[in-house]
Amino acid sequence: MELICPAGTPATLRAAVVAGADAVYCGFRNETNARNFPGLNFSTAELAEGVRFAHDHGKKVLVAINTFAQPGRVDLWHKAVDEAAQCGADAVIAADLAVLDHAANCHPGLRLHLSVQAAASTPEAVKFYVDAFRVRRVVLPRVLSVQEIAALNRMIDVETEAFVFGGLCVMVEGRCYLSSYATGKSPNLSGVCSPPEHVTYEDDAEGTAARLAGFTIDRYAQSQPTGYPTLCKGRFTAGGKTSYLFEDPVSLNAGGVLAGLKAAGVTALKIEGRQRGKAYVTEVVRAFRRAVDAVEAGGDAAEIDRILAGMSEGGRQTEGAYKKTWR
Amino acid sequence: MADEQRDGSLPLARILFPKIGALPLGTLLTKALRDLAKRQPNLFDRLGEHKSACFFVDPTDLSFAFLVVPDGERSLVRVVGKSETSSAAVFISGPILMLLGLLDGSLDGDALFFRRIVSIGGRTEAVLALRNAIDDAELRPADLLGLHGALGRLADNAILGSLRAARRLACRGLDQGERS
Numbered sequence: 001m002e003l004i005c006p007a008g009t010p011a012t013l014r015a016a017v018v019a020g021a022d023a024v025y026c027g028f029r030n031e032t033n034a035r036n037f038p039g040l041n042f043s044t045a046e047l048a049e050g051v052r053f054a055h056d057h058g059k060k061v062l063v064a065i066n067t068f069a070q071p072g073r074v075d076l077w078h079k080a081v082d083e084a085a086q087c088g089a090d091a092v093i094a095a096d097l098a099v100l101d102h103a104a105n106c107h108p109g110l111r112l113h114l115s116v117q118a119a120a121s122t123p124e125a126v127k128f129y130v131d132a133f134r135v136r137r138v139v140l141p142r143v144l145s146v147q148e149i150a151a152l153n154r155m156i157d158v159e160t161e162a163f164v165f166g167g168l169c170v171m172v173e174g175r176c177y178l179s180s181y182a183t184g185k186s187p188n189l190s191g192v193c194s195p196p197e198h199v200t201y202e203d204d205a206e207g208t209a210a211r212l213a214g215f216t217i218d219r220y221a222q223s224q225p226t227g228y229p230t231l232c233k234g235r236f237t238a239g240g241k242t243s244y245l246f247e248d249p250v251s252l253n254a255g256g257v258l259a260g261l262k263a264a265g266v267t268a269l270k271i272e273g274r275q276r277g278k279a280y281v282t283e284v285v286r287a288f289r290r291a292v293d294a295v296e297a298g299g300d301a302a303e304i305d306r307i308l309a310g311m312s313e314g315g316r317q318t319e320g321a322y323k324k325t326w327r
Numbered sequence: 328m329a330d331e332q333r334d335g336s337l338p339l340a341r342i343l344f345p346k347i348g349a350l351p352l353g354t355l356l357t358k359a360l361r362d363l364a365k366r367q368p369n370l371f372d373r374l375g376e377h378k379s380a381c382f383f384v385d386p387t388d389l390s391f392a393f394l395v396v397p398d399g400e401r402s403l404v405r406v407v408g409k410s411e412t413s414s415a416a417v418f419i420s421g422p423i424l425m426l427l428g429l430l431d432g433s434l435d436g437d438a439l440f441f442r443r444i445v446s447i448g449g450r451t452e453a454v455l456a457l458r459n460a461i462d463d464a465e466l467r468p469a470d471l472l473g474l475h476g477a478l479g480r481l482a483d484n485a486i487l488g489s490l491r492a493a494r495r496l497a498c499r500g501l502d503q504g505e506r507s
């Protein structure tokens with residue numbers, strides 16, 4: 001199985017390649033990609049240089065152009081596809097029909113991966129994208145169990161890629177309006193969920209309040225670790241009860257099901273986190289490289305657990321929908 | 328465990344960075360930052376509109392703080408007192424060894440922030456832009472000191488070596504603090 005790793009900057013791309021990535025995915029410095037954070041992402045020249053570096057090391061670069069084109073501004077998304085192709089990218093990851101159509105028609109030699117944002121989880125949906133745009137790989141939505149992935153793979157004739165580590169987006173992929181409602185910006189159109197220009201941390205007598213656009217998303221006692229105020233991970237009061245209304249603030253660690261994903265016919269394993277720093281990416285990629293190599297060599301679950309033991313960052317983790325015990 | 332060791336700092340930091348008063352560290356750092364901008368102008372591009380923001384950087388285990396405007400060849404660094412925050416748009420504070428670890432990219436800023444070892448305030452998007460710019464810059468101590476060639480390598484090895492050793496000690500203190 002291929003290990004697909006995130007990079008928000010050229011330095012992180014190089015670090016991921018050296019740490020053991022088979023392919024690195026990244027995006028341009030604008031709203032065409034779903035991690036459009038300040039100071040992050042690649043200029044065209046940086047992408048070209050990154051592709052050269054990866055190819056020199058026998059690795060690949062996949063370019064995420066995975067937001068939905070805004071009416072009247074489709075040219076920006078087309079240009080991103082053209083530039084990715086010119087830079088020698090090994091594939092483009094897209095979800096928008098207009099972007100896929102442009103790539104398939106104008107760059108027939110460019111490999112297309114269907115982004116998780118397209119939320120294609122049925123054989124019929126996958127076949128549509130394959131027939132219409134010659135999509136070669138589908139990044140699976142994070143709503144399927146390992147058994148469902150195995151069944152899907154038996155019914156389709158295209159590679160699949162599954163997320164194994166990092167932040168979770170709990171809504172049907174590509175269709176969440178929470179961030180839009182609070183801030184006017186959404187991951188789907190602006191490439192950013194819970195944008196940092198709306199984030200504040202305020203200390204008071206009770207601890208720290210993490211706010212998004214004036215809404216208090218969570219409170220932390222002085223002795224507690226804090227978190228980023230992503231709207232769906234907040235604690236709210238509704239019906240007289242205070243709880244994590246949408247989803248507990250847990251992150252995905254599917255280390256325990258790597259062998260299951262291999263048996264289910266998954267081609268590639270993806271690590272989330274283009275917004276994360278070089279030190280983090282290096283550590284996660286190194287650990288998953290060893291874990292994937294151990295799975296490929298027939299290593300047992302205890303060995304994989306040992307390799308990934310240090311990967312929790314002190315936060316809570318879940319195997320997500322892969323085991324269907326997830327809330 | 329003493330409080331200062333529990334939060335990842337060390338008395339050693341005070342020995343490495345003795346109380347130096349207001350001058351001439353600010354002037355030296357301003358010159359170093361401007362020289363760096365001359366050599367690597369792209370480095371400041373990632374900051375975008377945030378390069379004109381004023382960052383108040385407060386090493387909690389030192390007796391002074393810095394006001395930094397990372398505006399390429401117009402960059403400015405001033406050594407200031409801990410209360411001189413009125414012109415700052417962004418606040419970053421933490422033990423000096425941890426802040427230096429962020430500068431050379433060897434430590435994960437998110438983890439330090441979420442574990443409250445480093446704290447931030449003010450314009451979050453400017454902090455993020457700075458974090459990403461620094462993460463990509465792969466700065467070495469010699470870059471900041473304006474040293475090149477063999478002398479630069481010598482300075483890097485000596486400074487990074489001592490910082491690694493000091494941080495190992497500080498992190499051991501931190502882990503023990505968390506377990507206790």
Ligand code: SF4
Binds near residue numbers: 169187230231232233
């Ligand atoms: S609010 Fe949560 S579910 Fe919605 S886009 Fe953001 S991360 Fe995804």
